[in-house]
Amino acid sequence: MRNVWVIARREFRHYFDSPIAYAMAFFLFVVLGILFFLTVSYGVQFGDLNPDGRVVLQPMVTLLLLTTPFLTMRLISEEVNSGTIELILTAPIRDWELVVGKWLGAMGFLGLLLALTWIYPIILHRMTTPGIDQGTLLAAYLGLLLMVGAMVGIGVMISALFRNPLAAGFLTLCVILVLLVIGGLAGGSGGANEVVRYLGFGEHFYDNFYRGVIDLGDALYFVSLTVLSLFVGSVVVESKRWR
Amino acid sequence: MIRTTGLTKYYGVHPAIRGLTFEAAPHEILGFLGPNGAGKTTTMRILAGFMPPSEGRATVAGFDVVDQSLEVRRRVGYLPETVPLYPDLSVTAYLDYMGSLRHVADLDRRIEEVLDEVGLVDRSESFVGNLSKGLRQRLGLAQALLHKPQVLILDEPTIGLDPAQIIEVRRLVRELGKERTVMLSTHILSEAQALCDRVLIINRGIIVAEDTPANLQAQLAGAAHLVLRVVGGDGSLVEALERLPGVARVTKAGEEELRVETSPGHDVRARLARTVVEKGYDLLELRSAGVDLEAVFLQLTQDAVPGAQDG
Numbered sequence: 001m002r003n004v005w006v007i008a009r010r011e012f013r014h015y016f017d018s019p020i021a022y023a024m025a026f027f028l029f030v031v032l033g034i035l036f037f038l039t040v041s042y043g044v045q046f047g048d049l050n051p052d053g054r055v056v057l058q059p060m061v062t063l064l065l066l067t068t069p070f071l072t073m074r075l076i077s078e079e080v081n082s083g084t085i086e087l088i089l090t091a092p093i094r095d096w097e098l099v100v101g102k103w104l105g106a107m108g109f110l111g112l113l114l115a116l117t118w119i120y121p122i123i124l125h126r127m128t129t130p131g132i133d134q135g136t137l138l139a140a141y142l143g144l145l146l147m148v149g150a151m152v153g154i155g156v157m158i159s160a161l162f163r164n165p166l167a168a169g170f171l172t173l174c175v176i177l178v179l180l181v182i183g184g185l186a187g188g189s190g191g192a193n194e195v196v197r198y199l200g201f202g203e204h205f206y207d208n209f210y211r212g213v214i215d216l217g218d219a220l221y222f223v224s225l226t227v228l229s230l231f232v233g234s235v236v237v238e239s240k241r242w243r
Numbered sequence: 244m245i246r247t248t249g250l251t252k253y254y255g256v257h258p259a260i261r262g263l264t265f266e267a268a269p270h271e272i273l274g275f276l277g278p279n280g281a282g283k284t285t286t287m288r289i290l291a292g293f294m295p296p297s298e299g300r301a302t303v304a305g306f307d308v309v310d311q312s313l314e315v316r317r318r319v320g321y322l323p324e325t326v327p328l329y330p331d332l333s334v335t336a337y338l339d340y341m342g343s344l345r346h347v348a349d350l351d352r353r354i355e356e357v358l359d360e361v362g363l364v365d366r367s368e369s370f371v372g373n374l375s376k377g378l379r380q381r382l383g384l385a386q387a388l389l390h391k392p393q394v395l396i397l398d399e400p401t402i403g404l405d406p407a408q409i410i411e412v413r414r415l416v417r418e419l420g421k422e423r424t425v426m427l428s429t430h431i432l433s434e435a436q437a438l439c440d441r442v443l444i445i446n447r448g449i450i451v452a453e454d455t456p457a458n459l460q461a462q463l464a465g466a467a468h469l470v471l472r473v474v475g476g477d478g479s480l481v482e483a484l485e486r487l488p489g490v491a492r493v494t495k496a497g498e499e500e501l502r503v504e505t506s507p508g509h510d511v512r513a514r515l516a517r518t519v520v521e522k523g524y525d526l527l528e529l530r531s532a533g534v535d536l537e538a539v540f541l542q543l544t545q546d547a548v549p550g551a552q553d554g
Contacts, residue, residue, distance in 0.1 A: 006343040017331050083327035087386070090291045090323075091344040092316040241294045 003093040004101040011075065011105025024067045025113055035059050036120045040127070051128035053121040053137035054210065057144060060117065061205070064110075064148055065176050071109065072155025073169030075102040076237065077162050089241065096234040099156060103230055106152045114145060136212030143209020146222035147201055151176050153229030160236040244269045244394055244424040245290060249299035252285050259285040260448040262299065267441075272420040274439030274456075275428040282448040283428035284324050287398050290426070291321035304393050317345070320387030324398040326379050330372030334363060334382060337371050338389060345390040357385045361415065377408035384415065395419060397427040401434060413438055469503040469512065470496065472528035473519055480522050487514055499527070 015021035036056060043049030076099070079085040088098055118141075125131040155172045162168040183200030186193035197203045204218040245267040252259045260282035267273040275283050289296050290303055292312045300307065306314040329337055335354060342350045358364045361381040366374065374382060380400065387395060400416060401409045416438055419425060429435055435442045436456040444452040444459075452459060473480065481501065484493045489509030496502040505511050512529060519526045 002346070003344060006340070010340050014331065082329075083323065083325055084329060085327075086288075086293055086323045087321075087327055087341065088344070090293050090316055090319070090321045091341070092313045092346075093344055094313070 001097075003097040004104060007093075007098060007101025008104035008108060011102055012108040014105070015071070015109045020070060021109065024070055028063050028067060028113060029116070031063055032056060032059060032117060032120065036123075040124065049124075049128055051124060051130070051132050053124065053132050054140060055124065056117055056120040057140050057210065060114075060144065061147075061180070064144075064151065065173070065180060068110070068148065068151045068155055068176065069169040069172035071106055072152055072159055072172060074159065074165040075106060075156050076159040076233070077165045077168045080160075080240065081163050081165070085240070089237075095237045096230070099160065099230050099233040099237055102159075103149075103152055103156045103226075103233075106156070107149060110148050110152065111145065114141065114148065133212065139212045139214050140210050142214065143205050143218070143222075146209075146219055146226075147205050150201075150222045150225040150229070153226035153233075154179075157229040157233035157236065160233045160240075244271070245273070245301070245303050245426060247286075247290075247299065247301040250286065250289065250296050250301055251298040252282075252289060252294075253297045258448055260445075263445070263448075263450060264299075265443055265450065265453065267424050267426055269424055270421065271441060272416070272425045272427070272439045274435035274442040275426060275445060276430070276432065276435045276442050277428075277445035278430055281430075281445045283430075283445060284398055285448075286445075287321070287396050287426070287428060290315075290394075291319050291396050292316040293321075317390070318393045320390065320392035320395045322380075322383045322387045322395075322397045322400060324402070326383035328371045328374075328379060328382060330370065332371050333368050334358070334371060334374070335367045337382065338385060341386045342389045347390050353389060357388050360388065361385045362411070377404050377411075380404060380408070380412060381415075384412070388419070393423060395423050395425045395427075397425065399428055399430070401429065401431070409434075468531070469505065469515065470528070470530050471501040471503060471515065471519065471526065472499045473501065473524040473526055474499055476522055476524035480519065480524055483518055483522055484515065487511060487518060489514070 039055045040049065076085075079088060089095070121132055121137055151172075154175055155168075158172045158175065159165070159168045162171070179199070179201050181200070181202075183197050183202035186196040186200075198221075204215075204221045208215045208218050245265075247266075248264050250263040251261050263282075263286060265273075275286065277283050288294050289308060290301055292308055292315045295309045295312075300309075302308065303315045304318045306318070308315050329340070332340065335358075338354045338357065339350060342354060347353050354367075355364070358367055361384050363378065363381055363385060366378060371379070371382065380403075384397070384400070387397070397416065401412050404412060413434070416425060416427060420438075420440075427438065436459075439456060442452075442454065442456055442459055443450055481493050481495065484490055484501070484503060489506055489511040490503055491506050492504040494502045494504075503511070503515065516526055516529055
């Protein structure tokens with residue numbers, strides 16, 4: 001576990017050394033800020049300011065869809081591209097420790113960003129009486145964090161597959177997008193529809209966490225997806241040794 | 244300390260190395276000599292635990308490189324061919340990262356020691372991306388030394404350096420070889436001679452020669468060209484010399500000069516001199532036209548490779 005921590009720490013710090021992370025954070029907060037301002041000023045103007053933290057959470061899903069791939073795309077591909085993977089893979093660490101460390105580092109950064117977005121619900125809470133339902137908000141944030149975990153896991157896995165960071169980023173974006181919208185394909189009930197609905201993020205996030213319902217099954221879905229991605233990522237890294 | 248048997252690695256169907264069997268004793272500096280693409284890097288990557296061999300076995304410090312890869316990697320310091328560094332880190336931060344991955348105890352002090360050892364103390368806060376090639380090479384060495392490995396594997400440690408840096412790195416390697424087993428690869432013959440206790444010559448994935456530099460030199464030096472300056476005589480000298488054992492060819496190089504090509508492994512100077520005098524000539528000069536080791540090395544690695552055609 002110590003190796004995981006060493007790698008995670010390095011990745012976390014790396015985000016603060018690179019302009020892209022600041023650009024992402026800037027983008028996230030500017031867009032959120034504008035949306036928040038519009039909602040609040042509209043609400044104040046027409047006297048129906050809704051004390052709902054989801055005013056922030058709803059756009060955040062789209063924003064994370066757009067930012068996560070940029071944060072994960074270079075995690076492993078860059079090491080392969082620059083040859084530094086040779087140093088990492090000849091250090092006494094296991095392949096999965098590398099992959100999990102990368103995931104954890106990116107999660108640390110995204111977790112920090114998520115924590116900072118909490119400022120908007122706090123503002124909203126103070127502007128309204130009786131304020132925001134904290135339980136719902138917490139559940140929604142927990143769901144968001146679990147979903148981001150899966151997104152980052154997918155990103156790390158795909159980053160291990162490609163030498164080219166841009167290719168990895170684009171494919172990550174595609175996969176996450178598909179997972180976000182696939183639930184919409186399932187119209188009615190029935191076996192196939194159920195499976196398709198289950199596969200997508202929508203049923204697990206919007207139908208439960210987002211409404212303030214913490215369902216263990218949904219948490220398990222995101223955790224499984226994360227673990228599966230990291231497992232596949234580790235296998236991919238190991239397979240690099242054989243080539 | 245290092246022992247391989249029948250080490251073979253395929254990239255697809257193409258074999259990079261075939262059936263390499265060799266050993267390196269403790270505190271030995273073993274040179275791995277061969278042209279580019281001979282399989283040096285592949286072999287070193289296997290020994291450093293980067294990739295498993297397709298066939299054969301290798302042990303480092305008694306641990307199998309496949310089954311006990313982590314144990315091997317703990318004991319090996321590895322300098323890859325193109326020193327891969329993180330350009331965004333400072334020298335100290337880079338070593339700190341590498342040292343943390345290897346759980347080096349008392350890391351801060353160890354980093355200072357290593358920087359001192361490779362002569363990078365005054366650049367400890369520089370960004371890796373701003374270092375010159377020679378300094379990067381030294382940083383790569385520092386990284387390989389951090390955890391005081393029993394075995395050092397250095398892939399082309401002097402490639403791309405200027406002559407002063409080459410001398411510096413060679414001095415460093417010799418110093419390191421006193422306490423460790425060092426395996427280094429090079430495609431420069433004189434480097435192997437200057438540094439190594441023993442040399443393996445590898446070509447197209449197989450070992451073509453293995454000996455101490457002195458023996459190899461003796462073996463190869465015989466193939467040198469000799470230049471004779473003679474006067475007098477009746478013109479029968481060329482034929483007489485060509486009949487001598489160990490003489491491959493004699494050509495007239497000028498009015499008084501003869502060029503004698505000798506076969507490898509023969510020192511014919513004494514015999515030449517005697518024959519010249521016996522034939523009634525006066526010997527004015529007998530000199531070696533430069534021991535053309537590079538040429539012989541090329542010959543050894545290009546022609547005299549049994550079974551090279553089927554590769």
